[in-house]
Amino acid sequence: MIKVEIAPVWRFQRSGETRGLEITLDLLSDIRSTGKLSVAAARAGMSYRHAWNLIEKWSAFFEAPLVERRQGSGTSLTPFGDKLVWAAERLEARLRPLLQNLSQELQTEVNQTLSSGRLVLRVRASHGFAVPKLRELLARDFESGVDFRYVSNANSLVSLAEDSCDLAGIHLPRGELRARTVAMTRGWLDHNDHRVISFVTREMGLIVKQGNPLDIRSVEDLARPEVHFVNRDPDSGTRILLDQILALRQVSPAAINGYSHAEFTHAAVAAYVASGFADVAFGVEAAARQFGLDFVPLLIEDYVFVCRCQILGHPAMARVLAVMQGPEFAESISTLPGYRVHEPGVIKTIREVFRARG
Numbered sequence: 001m002i003k004v005e006i007a008p009v010w011r012f013q014r015s016g017e018t019r020g021l022e023i024t025l026d027l028l029s030d031i032r033s034t035g036k037l038s039v040a041a042a043r044a045g046m047s048y049r050h051a052w053n054l055i056e057k058w059s060a061f062f063e064a065p066l067v068e069r070r071q072g073s074g075t076s077l078t079p080f081g082d083k084l085v086w087a088a089e090r091l092e093a094r095l096r097p098l099l100q101n102l103s104q105e106l107q108t109e110v111n112q113t114l115s116s117g118r119l120v121l122r123v124r125a126s127h128g129f130a131v132p133k134l135r136e137l138l139a140r141d142f143e144s145g146v147d148f149r150y151v152s153n154a155n156s157l158v159s160l161a162e163d164s165c166d167l168a169g170i171h172l173p174r175g176e177l178r179a180r181t182v183a184m185t186r187g188w189l190d191h192n193d194h195r196v197i198s199f200v201t202r203e204m205g206l207i208v209k210q211g212n213p214l215d216i217r218s219v220e221d222l223a224r225p226e227v228h229f230v231n232r233d234p235d236s237g238t239r240i241l242l243d244q245i246l247a248l249r250q251v252s253p254a255a256i257n258g259y260s261h262a263e264f265t266h267a268a269v270a271a272y273v274a275s276g277f278a279d280v281a282f283g284v285e286a287a288a289r290q291f292g293l294d295f296v297p298l299l300i301e302d303y304v305f306v307c308r309c310q311i312l313g314h315p316a317m318a319r320v321l322a323v324m325q326g327p328e329f330a331e332s333i334s335t336l337p338g339y340r341v342h343e344p345g346v347i348k349t350i351r352e353v354f355r356a357r358g
Contacts, residue, residue, distance in 0.1 A: 002114070003139070004107040006099045008091065014061060024058050024066075025088045027051055028081050031067060035074040086275040089291075093267035097127040097150040100135075108147045120145040121316035123305075124156040125169025126237055127265050129286040130200045130303060130339050133332045137323045145316040153237025157188045157306070166311045167320070171202070171237055171301040172354070177244050182354045184240075189306065189350055196353040197305040198346045199324065203338035204241065206296040207270050207281040207288040216280050217296055219249050222256045229258040230269050230278035238266070242282045245298070267291075285338025295338070302342065304353060312347065321345040 010021040023044065030040035041051035059065045066081035077085065108120060125131045127150045135148045151159060156168035172181050208216050214227055219242075222229050232239040239262070246253060253259045258278055263269045267290060269281035274291035288295040311317055323329055324345035333341050 002107065002110050004103045004110065006103045006106075008095055008099070010088070012061070017061075019058075019061060021058070021084075024054055025085065027054065028066060028077060028085050029088070031075050032077050032082065032085055035076060037067070037069070037075040040075075086271070090268065090271040090275060093265055093271045094263065096267075097265060101149045104147060104149050120147045121167060121311070121314055121320065122159075122165040123148045123167040123169070123320075124151045124159045124165040125167075125305070126150060126153050126156070126171070128171075128202070128303070129266070129284060129336050130202065130333055131169060133336070134199075134320075134323065134329065137326075137329055137332070138320065141319065146320065152233075152235040153240070154184075154235065157185060160306060160308075161188050166307055166314070167197075167317075168306045169199070169303065170306060171241075171303045173204070173241060173244075174300045174302065177241070177248065177299070180244055181241075185354065189354075191350045193308055194306055194350055195309055195312065196348045196350060197307065197321070197324070198343035198348060198353075199303045199305055199341075200333055200344065201340045201342045202301050202303060203285045203295075203297045203299075204238070204283070204301055205285065205298040207273055207283050208294050208296060209273060209279060210292055210294055212294050212296070214279055219245055219251050219282075219298070222246075222280065223251055225257070227257060227280060228278045229256050229261075230272045230281045231259055231262045232266075232269060232282070233262045233264050236264070238283060241301075286336045289337040297338075302353070 010025065012019050012021060027040050027044050030043050031037055034040060037051060037055075038048050041048045044051065046054075055066050059067075062080070064080045065078050066084070067075050067077055069075050123146055125148075131150075138146050138148070153170050156165065156170055159165035160168040170185075172178060206216055206219075208214070214221075214224075216222070216227060221227060232242070243253070261278075263272055263281075266283040266287035269278075269283050270287035270291045270293060272278050273281050274293055285295045285297065307317075322345075329344065330341050333339050
C-alpha cells in the first residue's frame with residue numbers, strides 16, 4: 001500500500017530571490033517554547049552555530065531581527081518572529097484537515113488502481129482531536145483498508161444515507177440539548193438498518209486567553225461590547241451546537257462581536273485567540289490547552305460512529321474496532337484534555353444511544 005502526504009510550503013520572494021522558511025519556522029517555534037537556542041537546535045538536528053547562522057540569514061532577508069539574546073536569560077523571539085510563528089500555527093490549524101482529505105483522496109485512488117479496486121472502509125467524520133488519534137493508529141497498518149476523510153457533523157450522515165461512506169462520525173450533546181440534535185437526525189437513520197459504535201466523550205466550552213482577563217464565564221458574556229469572538233464555520237456541528245445554546249439562553253448572535261468571522265477547526269479558533277485577534281471562541285478543551293489558553297466548560301458531548309448493520313462484517317471494520325478497544329488508543333486519548341474513552345468499539349442500537357437527554 002502506498003501512503004500519500006501533502007504539506008504546505010512557505011516561500012518568500014524579495015528582489016527576485018525566493019526562499020523556503022519551513023525549517024526556520026520549526027526552529028523559531030522551539031525557541032518560543034523553550035527559551036533556548038541550544039535546545040531548539042538540538043531538536044532540529046543541527047549545531048548551535050548552524051542554527052544561529054540560519055536565523056541571521058533570515059533576519060537579513062526580512063531586514064528585521066527574528067530573535068534576541070540576553071545575557072543570562074536565554075533567547076526569545078522578537079515581536080516579528082513571534083508573528084511568523086503564530087501565522088504558521090494558524091495556517092497549520094486551518095489547512096491540516098483539507099490537506100489530509102486531499103492526501104486520502106489521492107492515496108485511495110492510487111491504491112485502488114494498483115490493487116484492482118480493492119474494497120476499503122470509507123469513514124467520514126469531523127476533525128476534532130480524538131478522530132485524528134484513531135486515524136494515526138490505523139495508518140500504521142498499511143493493509144487496514146480505511147479511507148478516512150473529514151466532513152461536518154451533518155455531512156457525515158448525508159454521506160451515510162447516500163452510500164458514499166460506511167462509517168459516519170457524529171457528536172451528540174448530553175443534557176437538555178440532546179433532543180434537538182436527535183431531532184435533526186430523523187429521516188437519516190433507521191432503527192433496524194443502523195447501529196451505533198461508542199467512541200469518546202469530550203468537554204465543550206469557551207476558549208479564553210490565559211488567566212481569563214475579561215472574566216468570560218458564560219455565553220451571555222459573549223454579548224458584552226468589549227468581548228471579541230471568533231466562530232466556527234456554519235456547516236460545523238460545533239457552530240450548530242453553539243447556536244442552540246445561544247437560543248436556549250436567549251442570546252442574539254447579532255449582539256456578538258465577531259459572530260460572522262469563522263474558522264474551520266477547533267485548533268484554528270484557538271490559534272486565533274492565542275494570536276490576540278479574538279478574546280474567546282467555542283470549542284473543545286484540548287484546543288485551548290494546545291495553545292496555552294484557559295477553558296470554561298459548558299457541556300459534554302458523546303462522539304459516536306454510525307454504520308449500517310451489514311458493514312460490521314467488513315474485515316477493515318474488525319481492525320477499526322480492535323484499535324478503538326485497544327490500550328494504545330485509550331492511552332492516546334488520555335493525553336487529550338477534556339476527552340475520555342467511553343465504551344470504545346461497543347456496538348449499540350439507535351434507541352440505546354439517541355435517548356432524549358443522553
